[in-house]
Amino acid sequence: MAPPTQHETRRSRREGGAVSRPLPTRRELRERGSADAHHGPAEQPAPAVYRRRRLVAGVLALVLVGGAALAVGGVVSGMTTEAPERTDAVAALIGDARADAPRATVLPAPAQSGQAAAAVEPDAARGEPAPADLCGDPAVSEALASGSDADVIAAAGGAEPFRVAVASGAAPCIDLHAAGRTWVVVNKLNALDPIDYWPEPQARAEGVERTSGGHMRADVAAALSQLVGAARAEGAGEIGVNSGFRSYDRQVSTYRSYVGQLGQRNADLTSARPGHSEHQTGLAVDIVACDAGCGTIERFGGMAQSEWVTANAHRFGFIVRYGDGDTAITGYEYEPWHLRFIGIDLATRYAEGGYRTLEDFFGLPAAPEYAG
Structure with a gap:
């Protein structure tokens, strides 16, 4: 974020399953039986002589069927040992017959409730x-x-x-609120502790052009010097400092200036309220491209320096704090020029894990708006 004299801007589940038909009750079954009995006259019992004849015929039929079954079994057995190709034909016919038969429907097991349903695999698994x-x-x-x-x-x-x-x-x-820690998360929901924190010692990055005072925490200044030197050596061009540390009192005036020009709602997308600014930690720095004179922060995005920084800043402990499309989480629009120092270890893990915000990185809620 720029000081008042150089205002920065930012770019703006499936329901399914058949319904089972309920089984009839016993009463319904009895009523159906009674109704069926009235569809026609009741059948009269046959004379005894006919009943004896039917019995004899039934026994003979059973004997004949049994003999036929044995004969068929022998034929099929012979087909199995003598003509494999015939077995295939019979199997096909059997298969076709089975295909026409009604099949059982496998119903899903009912959903479980209680602890078994809520069980979650351990993290290690x-x-x-x-x-x-x-x-x-x-x-x-x-x-x-x-x-x-x-x-x-x-x-x-x-x-x-x-x-x-x-x-x-x-x-x-x-403590993610502790202002003096490199892992501090300051946003619209998390204010600094203490709120008027002043980092010491401070320094300017050596061998780095600047368009303002450019002070920051001494360890951040040293890391920035290395970043700028590497960008230069790797052909990305020159990088300069536009804004570094800003005190609580300075942020009061900076924020008021934006509110006066843009109104509070728009100012909150551009400038942090006092006690909620990363610049106050001494861990943040706004950078610019300085190939033929240093440009403005608004012109930094899309330049070779910006692309190089996005890909390499973690090597030196920095991240691009306010990414493109992350306003709903950070509360700020895209700032490709705003670097935040979190140390090489954390920054490397941040990059390797594909994280885009410190809120996601540390499991914090999104902070698009101030609490009050």
Whole structure:
């Protein structure tokens, strides 16, 4: 974001399944039987002589059918051993007959309820690391107390274990509001703590052109010098500083200036309210292209320097904080010039994981609007 004299802008489930017919009740079955009995006169019993004749005929029929079945079995057996090609023909006929027969319908098992339905695979089974108890690890506690932020991440086992623990809520000792930490997340929902934080020590990036004061945290200045040197050596062109650290009081005047010109709603898409600005942390820097004199931040997007920075900033600990199309999460429009330092370990994991916002990276809710 630019100071008041150089205002920056930003570009703007399937329902299915047959309904089963309910089975008839016993009463309905009885009523149906009674109705069927009245369809015609009841059949009269045959005389005894005819009943005896029918019995004898039935027995003879059973004998004949049994003998025929044995004969057919022998024929089929002979076909199996002597004429395989005939067996295929018989099998085809049998298959056709079976195809005409009604088939059983396999019904899906009813949905389960309770714990079994709610069970979720453990993270390890999905190939995801389980969150570590960072706050119970003495090494992490010691690094938090007297080490650097890089020491804390190393004690946690690296950038990904650190990120997973924080995003899962398993690391309450990692304060994302703490203004002095490189992992701080300041946005429209998260204010800095303390709100009037002033980073020390500060420095300017050596060997880097600037169009304003250009101060920032000393470690950020050193990293920016390396980034600019690499861009130059790799043929991307010159990069300069447009804006670095801005104090709480300076942000008060900057924000008021935007509100006066654009109205508060539009100003909130362009300028952070005091205590909610990344520039106040000393970890953010707006950059410009300086091939033949330094241009404006509005002209940075699409230039060779911008493309190089997007692909390589993580090598030096930076990310492009406000990406194209991420306004619904960050609350700000696209700013290809706004770099945010989070350290090489986290920035590398951020790039490798394909993350686009710090909110997603650390499992935080989107922050498109201020809470009040």
